[in-house]
Amino acid sequence: xxxxxxxxxxxxxxxxxxxxxxxIIALWTTSLLSLLHLQVDYSNPFLYLGxxxxxHLYTGLFITAHDAMHGVVSGxxxxxxxxxxxxxxxxxxxxxxxxxxxxxxxxxxxxxEADPDFHSSGKFFPWYLSFILNYLNIWQFLLMAITFNLLxxxxxxxxxxxxxxxxxxxxxxxxxxxxxxxPHKGTQSNKHHSGTLKKNHLWAFFSCYFFxxxxxxxxxxxxxxxxxxxxxxxxx
Numbered sequence: 542x543x544x545x546x547x548x549x550x551x552x553x554x555x556x557x558x559x560x561x562x563x564x565i566i567a568l569w570t571t572s573l574l575s576l577l578h579l580q581v582d583y584s585n586p587f588l589y590l591g592x593x594x595x596x597h598l599y600t601g602l603f604i605t606a607h608d609a610m611h612g613v614v615s616g617x618x619x620x621x622x623x624x625x626x627x628x629x630x631x632x633x634x635x636x637x638x639x640x641x642x643x644x645x646x647x648x649x650x651x652x653x654e655a656d657p658d659f660h661s662s663g664k665f666f667p668w669y670l671s672f673i674l675n676y677l678n679i680w681q682f683l684l685m686a687i688t689f690n691l692l693x694x695x696x697x698x699x700x701x702x703x704x705x706x707x708x709x710x711x712x713x714x715x716x717x718x719x720x721x722x723x724p725h726k727g728t729q730s731n732k733h734h735s736g737t738l739k740k741n742h743l744w745a746f747f748s749c750y751f752f753x754x755x756x757x758x759x760x761x762x763x764x765x766x767x768x769x770x771x772x773x774x775x776x777x
Contacts, residue, residue, distance in 0.1 A: 550764045550771060558614045558765055562605045562624050569598040569631065576704035577696040588703070592711070595704050597747070599712035602632045604750045604766050609637070610644050613765040633709045634684040635676065643675060648762065651725070652734035658721050665722060672717050719748045724755030733759035742770045 576591045608614050609625020622637075629635040647658045654661070657675045660668035692701055724736045738745055738753035745751045750766045752758060757772040764772055 554613050555616050562614050565601040565605055577700045581699045595708035596711040599708050600715050602628045608765050610641050611762050634681045663726050669717050720752040735759050740773050
């Protein structure tokens with residue numbers, strides 16, 4: 542790895558990281574508000590496009606929270622924490638304080654019994670269920686229920702289900718499949734026990750904000766998602 546590239550990957554993320562993080566949050570909010578006012582017509586292809594766009598933006602919220610866990614949203618620790626906390630809350634009231642230790646256990650104990658994101662069966666559905674249950678708690682359900690009942694006083698219920706709830710569920714599948722299941726299923730002989738997508742930056746972005754380049758993420762955890770594609774060029 543060249544010294545110049547290493548410096549580039551680990552150089553200060555401010556203010557770009559902050560701008561990107563708040564842009565994702567703003568896009569998620571704007572998209573959601575627009576879709577909540579959309580006339581639901583199941584023959585309208587834009588309805589399904591809206592679900593997919595909102596799913597991708599939900600994933601962006603989680604990736605933003607994830608980058609904050611690595612301290613790469615902002616060099617200001619308090620601002621970095623706040624952005625991570627806020628992005629996690631917007632994603633169905635995930636709690637940053639719970640995500641943080643679990644994610645670092647994953648990095649420190651990849652594909653072992655101490656890894657909360659790993660399932661020894663290697664099977665998709667048991668692994669996904671275990672993955673979800675590691676992060677869900679009763680307070681999330683209560684807060685979601687309260688928020689839903691407040692929002693339905695303003696917005697149509699079908700819109701809330703299609704554009705607020707469903708994309709969040711689909712996003713967990715996107716995050717799990719591309720960011721956990723594919724990289725860690727089977728036996729990986731490298732030091733990070735992680736696989737990686739073949740080089741295709743466009744697909745890598747749309748599939749999971751470059752986190753299909755998963756070996757690279759474990760190798761360069763100080764690289765924010767929007768620099769992660771550069772690490773792929775080290776071996777391609």
